[in-house]
Amino acid sequence: xxxxxxxxxxxxxxxxxxxxxxxxxxxxxxxxxxxxxxxxxxxxxxxxxxxxxxxxxxxxxxxxxxxxxxxxxxxxxxxxxxxxxxxxxxxxxxxxxxxxxxxxxxxxxxxxxxxxxxxxxxxxxxxxxxxxxxxxxxxxxxxxxxxxxxxxxxxxxxxxxxxxxxxxxxxxxxxxxxxxxxxxxxxxxxxxxxxxxxxxxxxxxxxxxxxxxxxxxxxxxxxxxxxxxxxxxxxxxxxxxxxxxxxxxxxxxxxxxxxxxxxxxxxxxxxxxxxxxxxxxxxxxxxxxxxxxxxxxxxxxxxxxxxxxxxxxxxx
Amino acid sequence: xxxxxxxxxxxxxxxxxxxxxxxxxxxxxxxxxxxxxxxxxxxxxxxxxxxxxxxxxxxxxxxxxxxxxxxxxxxxxxxxxxxxxxxxxxxxxxxxxxxxxxxxxxxxxxxxxxxxxxxxxxxxxxxxxxxxxxxxxxxxxxxxxxxxxxxxxxxxxxxxxxxxxxxxxxxxxxxxxxxxxxxxxxxxxxxxxxxxxxxxxxxxxxxxxxxxxxxxxxxxxxxxxxxxxxxxxxxxxxxxxxxxxxxxxxxxxxxxxxxxxxxxxxxxxxxxxxxxxxxxxxxxxxxxxxxxxxxxxxxxxxxxxxxxxxxxxxxx
Numbered sequence: 001x002x003x004x005x006x007x008x009x010x011x012x013x014x015x016x017x018x019x020x021x022x023x024x025x026x027x028x029x030x031x032x033x034x035x036x037x038x039x040x041x042x043x044x045x046x047x048x049x050x051x052x053x054x055x056x057x058x059x060x061x062x063x064x065x066x067x068x069x070x071x072x073x074x075x076x077x078x079x080x081x082x083x084x085x086x087x088x089x090x091x092x093x094x095x096x097x098x099x100x101x102x103x104x105x106x107x108x109x110x111x112x113x114x115x116x117x118x119x120x121x122x123x124x125x126x127x128x129x130x131x132x133x134x135x136x137x138x139x140x141x142x143x144x145x146x147x148x149x150x151x152x153x154x155x156x157x158x159x160x161x162x163x164x165x166x167x168x169x170x171x172x173x174x175x176x177x178x179x180x181x182x183x184x185x186x187x188x189x190x191x192x193x194x195x196x197x198x199x200x201x202x203x204x205x206x207x208x209x210x211x212x213x214x215x216x217x218x219x220x221x222x223x224x225x226x227x228x229x230x231x232x233x234x235x236x237x238x239x240x241x242x243x244x245x246x247x248x249x250x251x252x253x254x255x256x257x258x259x260x261x262x263x264x265x266x267x268x269x270x271x272x273x274x275x276x277x278x279x280x281x282x283x284x285x286x287x288x289x290x291x292x293x294x295x296x297x298x299x300x301x302x303x304x305x306x307x308x309x310x311x312x313x314x315x316x
Numbered sequence: 317x318x319x320x321x322x323x324x325x326x327x328x329x330x331x332x333x334x335x336x337x338x339x340x341x342x343x344x345x346x347x348x349x350x351x352x353x354x355x356x357x358x359x360x361x362x363x364x365x366x367x368x369x370x371x372x373x374x375x376x377x378x379x380x381x382x383x384x385x386x387x388x389x390x391x392x393x394x395x396x397x398x399x400x401x402x403x404x405x406x407x408x409x410x411x412x413x414x415x416x417x418x419x420x421x422x423x424x425x426x427x428x429x430x431x432x433x434x435x436x437x438x439x440x441x442x443x444x445x446x447x448x449x450x451x452x453x454x455x456x457x458x459x460x461x462x463x464x465x466x467x468x469x470x471x472x473x474x475x476x477x478x479x480x481x482x483x484x485x486x487x488x489x490x491x492x493x494x495x496x497x498x499x500x501x502x503x504x505x506x507x508x509x510x511x512x513x514x515x516x517x518x519x520x521x522x523x524x525x526x527x528x529x530x531x532x533x534x535x536x537x538x539x540x541x542x543x544x545x546x547x548x549x550x551x552x553x554x555x556x557x558x559x560x561x562x563x564x565x566x567x568x569x570x571x572x573x574x575x576x577x578x579x580x581x582x583x584x585x586x587x588x589x590x591x592x593x594x595x596x597x598x599x600x601x602x603x604x605x606x607x608x609x610x611x612x613x614x615x616x617x618x619x620x621x622x623x624x625x626x627x628x629x630x631x632x
Contacts, residue, residue: 151472158559166558170554171486173550181591243558276474
């Protein structure tokens with residue numbers, strides 16, 4: 001085996017694509033960011049991405065023979081088995097787009113594609129807040145709320161390889177309606193969008209303003225934040241009684257700012273739980289920040305290196 | 317490999333122990349039932365169980381060389397890795413009781429122990445309502461509500477090998493308090509105990525009386541049944557957004573009688589779901605009835621026969 005293998009990790013989001021050369025220790029050696037510009041078409045984005053990868057390999061002094069593979073986390077829905085991005089929702093026009101084949105042909109290495117929430121969870125397990133723990137659930141509180149589950153060292157997949165939709169776990173049937181089709185799911189109560197929208201009815205422009213006003217004792221803002229904390233605690237209860245993670249990792253913009261606020265609510269609720277062993281079970285803030293997806297994408301490459309791989313999974 | 321291997325499947329409950337000789341097709345060849353009599357001590361129960369197994373082997377014409385192994389499903393908590401029953405709650409005095417070693421020594425074959433809800437789920441996957449499907453979630457609605465998850469062909473295990481507690485998924489924060497430590501979990505709203513208790517406040521003696529009165533149009537009874545249906549539908553929503561089963565199997569006394577009532581509520585709610593692919597995803601009534609645990613316990617033996625096993629997992 002190559003003594004110093006490198007991976008390319010790629011994180012494709014609605015507005016930008018981040019890519020990095022990562023070594024087998026999870027250290028980022030070189031990085032690049034490019035605008036996604038999904039509306040300019042998928043082939044053009046792939047061509048720009050391939051050029052960026054060329055530059056990243058050069059910058060990291062990575063010979064072609066050192067490249068072990070390419071891992072991609074992408075805003076879902078994606079089809080990991082087929083290597084397809086099926087996300088016309090936030091990547092305009094990108095439906096049934098094969099991102100794996102062109103990169104595999106260009107670089108002659110295996111290429112893996114996963115949902116970005118799963119890649120982030122894997123990154124936190126490999127080099128972040130959940131090293132050596134299993135199972136692990138990660139929730140990312142941003143504009144929406146996404147999640148990933150790592151169990152038995154693998155990304156948990158449901159029917160037809162689909163990805164858990166942890167933001168849409170029901171919390172309160174009296175809550176607001178959500179595009180997912182129910183009322184009062186976690187995302188409808190605790191996402192940045194939900195908090196911002198609730199704030200607007202109280203004359204507060206956005207989610208940061210709601211948190212700031214709550215700190216100052218603004219009644220409506222405090223109520224909105226309490227509701228979000230309660231939603232997070234209830235969803236955590238659900239996750240600890242279903243997936244039973246050894247650690248629940250909380251990431252995303254809201255948790256970067258307000259982790260303690262939410263973790264104390266979760267801990268207070270879990271303290272009453274009698275039906276699972278709470279000993280050694282913890283809630284932790286994500287450690288890798290915006291790099292979790294990149295590092296996790298690289299982890300897709302290195303975790304497969306124990307078994308010889310000549311082609312990506314989509315070649316089957 | 318033996319051309320006609322047999323397994324002994326054992327289902328240990330609070331009041332009775334069922335045991336059977338089962339062939340590799342999942343057919344029950346001979347069966348026995350004995351009272352658990354947990355309070356008379358664990359060693360005595362094991363001795364009686366071993367004698368019952370002797371008789372079962374004789375009745376099924378099973379030579380010692382035909383016996384491939386013994387599988388046990390037991391009312392939890394159990395520790396499958398250590399082969400220990402840790403259930404002083406419904407099996408008086410049975411704490412840290414090693415059921416695997418004595419049976420392995422007596423019969424000279426591998427012995428496996430699992431939670432009875434997991435064994436039942438495995439039974440339904442092997443020979444019941446979920447054959448060939450994966451992942452599968454089974455919920456059993458009885459006195460309480462238990463569940464098991466089969467994913468990637470294996471029993472899903474959480475932190476420290478623990479077993480999901482699907483009856484304690486939160487449904488409605490305005491619901492009744494539960495011994496699990498929260499309010500309004502599935503079990504607190506839809507178990508036989510919960511329905512019976514709610515019925516008593518309306519002058520109805522037990523859960524069957526509540527269902528019967530609801531059919532006659534009794535207002536309070538209808539309200540209780542509607543609340544239970546809504547709880548089942550909400551919990552199903554949670555399970556389809558977390559474990560994403562290909563099939564949700566509903567078993568237990570309540571579902572034997574009232575499956576359609578609950579399945580229509582679940583289907584009606586899931587019809588609105590936008591965030592997972594509902595195509596090919598189904599809710600089904602358990603097919604094996606009270607034999608699911610027995611058959612699943614035998615499945616523990618046969619599913620391990622593909623790889624050579626000389627000793628049970630607790631020997632490690």
